Amino acid sequence: MNWRTITLHGGASISRIANTYEVQDRRIPGTKYKVKVLERGLGxxxxxxxxxxxxxxxxxxxxxxxxxxxFEALQDIIDRMNESLISAERLTPEDFEWSDPHDF
Incomplete structure (x- = not known):
């Protein structure tokens, strides 16, 4: 059985965690952030x-x-994060929002 064919009993969609990465960036307090990559049911x-x-x-x-x-999704989010960091001026720790640690 393939995970994409699981019966969801009313659920809208299913995704699989493909991988989690740590990206080091000195512009972010704590110098690193995590990226979770999901493989979606659509492929x-x-x-x-x-x-x-x-x-x-x-x-x-x-x-x-x-x-x-x-890896395309990972590169895309790293590029987008870079754009966000470049467009903001003089970032302080208060300029960031962190997700709940339980989500990662």
């Missing part, structure tokens, strides 16, 4: 970081990476 991949940069209103601006492969 593509979604990468989610455990940290985000807050927007100008002080609200978390969560982003995700997409790809046809695990």
């Amino acid at each position: 593509d991949f979604l990468a989610m970081p455990n940290v985000c940069v807050k927007n100008n209103a002080g609200e978390p601006d969560w982003i995700a990476g997409l790809g046809r492969t695990e």
